Amino acid sequence: MEQFAVIIKPVITIWDRPEETKENREKKIVSSIADEGIYGMGLRIRGEEEQGFYPVVTAYHYPGYVRKEDVELTGLSALVNWEEGGLMVIDGEFVDLMSLPKVQGVRIMSAPRGALIKVLEFESMEPGWALVELFDGQRGFVRNQYLRPKEYSQSGLWTGKLPQKEIVDEKEFRQAVVENAMQYLGTQYRWGGRTPLGIDCSGLTSESYLLSGIIIFRDAKIQPGFPVLEIPKEEMLPGDLMYFPGHIAMYMGNGRYIHSTGKIGSSGVVINSLNTEAADYREDLAKSWYASGSIF
Structure with missing residues (x-):
């Protein structure tokens, strides 16, 4: 019998193994952080508990491990009821859930952009x-x-397929994903991050697409089975993706792109230019840019 879970903390770490650290290629100890999960998101449990961790896969088909105290185990029917029960997405950097419909209420929880919450009444007894x-x-x-x-x-999570929203207006969709990415402008770089608390390069691009209904690969490469396909660089339009070794960015148009970078002195979600004369030109990225991708 398949088992599932729902994330019950505002932000949790998804690890690539059932432990917090690992040895890298240089034989140095680093974290085994792979991704983050956000409140309300479902997971499929893909094996037995290991050392206090559950092996899981996300709704965007990314595997990892989560601490058992970060999730609530549930069955398929309960997960489907949650998914189909009126969920909406938190769309502020960090938003308070209050005990009363007023700022003087008790704060029950604070959740970041991307969290899922069941809405019973969009307009309750108090306007707004x-x-x-x-x-x-x-x-x-x-x-x-x-x-x-x-x-x-x-x-x-339960069909094994990647459901994608039907895009009716390509121009409108492209504008929306760029605007989604722009909401994270200035956010610090965080390895494996996908919230306004900290976000990495593929966290920025995949979350920006997810918020607009399209599931792309979580890492910085074009992956078979996902909707992004390689296109000629000169055919890029806003919302298309730029690939570098171990890095990904979103093209904004007019030779500019937005990305989350760990570069010292220019770290976080920033905008750079492909124009060699621009002050924000990144020669290292311009020279290592090896592919562009699009869902169209």
């Missing part, structure tokens, strides 16, 4: 406040200006 419910049934209130529709499906 939504009545919401957590996975454990606890209710509270969130300012509805910080909620956006959930455009992607987590059904791949």
